[in-house]
Amino acid sequence: MKILVLNSGSSSLKYKVIDIISEYVLAEGLCERIGLDGRIIYKVESKNIKENIEVELPTHKEAIELVLEKIQNIDNGVIKSIEEINAIGHRVAHGGEYFDDSVVVNDDVLQKIRELSELAPLHNPANVLGIEICKELMPDKTNVAVFDTAFHQSMPDYSYMYALPIEDYEELKVRKYGFHGTSHKYVSNIANEYLNKENSKIIVCHLGNGSSITSVKNGQSIDTSMGFTPLQGLMMGTRCGDIDPASVLYIMDKRNLTSNEMNTRMNKESGILGVFGDSSDCRDLQEEMNKGNKRARLAFDMLIFKIKKYIGAYAASLGGVDAICFTGGIGENSSVVRERVCKDLEFMGVKLNIQKNSERQDGIVELSSEESKVKVFKIPTNEELVIARDTYRLV
Ligand code: AMP
Secondary structure (H helix, E strand, C coil): CEEEEEEECCCCEEEEEEECCCCEEEEEEEEECCCCCCEEEEEEHHHCEEEEEECCCCCHHHHHHHHHHHHHHHHHCCCCCHHHEEEEEEEECCCCCCCCCCEECCHHHHHHHHHHHHCCCCCHHHHHHHHHHHHHHCCCCEEEEEECCHHHHHCCHHHHCCCCCHHHHHCCCCCCCCCCHHHHHHHHHHHHHHHCCCCCEEEEEEECCCEEEEEEECCEEEEECCCCCCCCCCCCCCCCCCCCHHHHHHHHHHHCCCHHHHHHHHHHCCHHHHHHCCCCCHHHHHHHHHCCCHHHHHHHHHHHHHHHHHHHHHHHHHCCCCEEEEEHHHHHHCHHHHHHHHHCCHHHCECECHHHHHCCCCCCEECECCCCCEEEEECCCCHHHHHHHHHHHHC
């Protein structure tokens, strides 16, 4: 049983072919710069192939055709023919209030994803395109949509509502939706298995280029730091996260910016990049901070402070915490971030094993010391595996 997992972005397409019984990744790759000049980078683990080739990719259709050709033809192919693919799982950014779980795509589902493009203008149209092209190229295959927002649909109303006039929710659907749901679900499920406890209280820190923190009670998301869009919450690579909404109006007014320009400023020019100035990458930030760069130190201190504030707030709203999990590029790899975040959380029972935290170890690692009341885990996320599992479950 082989599942093709697709993640279509506005100018990119990521794919994995996963054998769902062994959960082994047979092939994976990334098409970039679709509509510009085009490029595909692909890997076939078993055959030790890794290539980076420039190829014209005018639209997503050529990109998906190329992916199908590559998975069949590289070194005799990881699959002999497309017939071996049992179903296709698509990552879909926004499921709005329609979807609290993954679904098999039919005309009605596709129409709803299209309709939700208003809430996710950069992502949902690309996701729709990916599904439509698969339906055209492989009409007999089942397509499954796995939503980034679905896991957070369990949030109670007092958690997801903004205190705006109620008609902004009723008529415009402005509320907190949350994102990274597939990752938060995967990581909290693993922590739950380790805890093996009724009514567990878990905080998942997904820290990467985009970052969010979720509080999970008994397997259900009850609050998450991203909001109506992925802009809310933590300070991220290029996103500002929480700021006073009135400061947005003030900056627009003073700098004469349109809403589009302000949107770009907050999403692409802020966060680590905005404060540090040189890069949005956490590795560069840490390197410069260690050399004594003041702006790097400031950006890093801000990053840590905001993560810690969310953990404290979520521990309070959960009424305690059994485990804190770190995932994402920063969460999985930066021992310094984990140490600084946990250091001042000892008052709530968090005690990190400093030695273990600093060792490089792959896979799931328990980082808390034996006397810690709260378990601390590093859990590598695997969104594609969740998409493949959900696709398998539904077909
Ligand atoms: P992601 O978006 O999950 O792929 O994460 C990307 C982020 O992870 C970037 O900011 C990287 O700098 C960061 N990252 C990856 N490896 C490390 C590391 N060893 N130390 C600090 N940050 C890292």
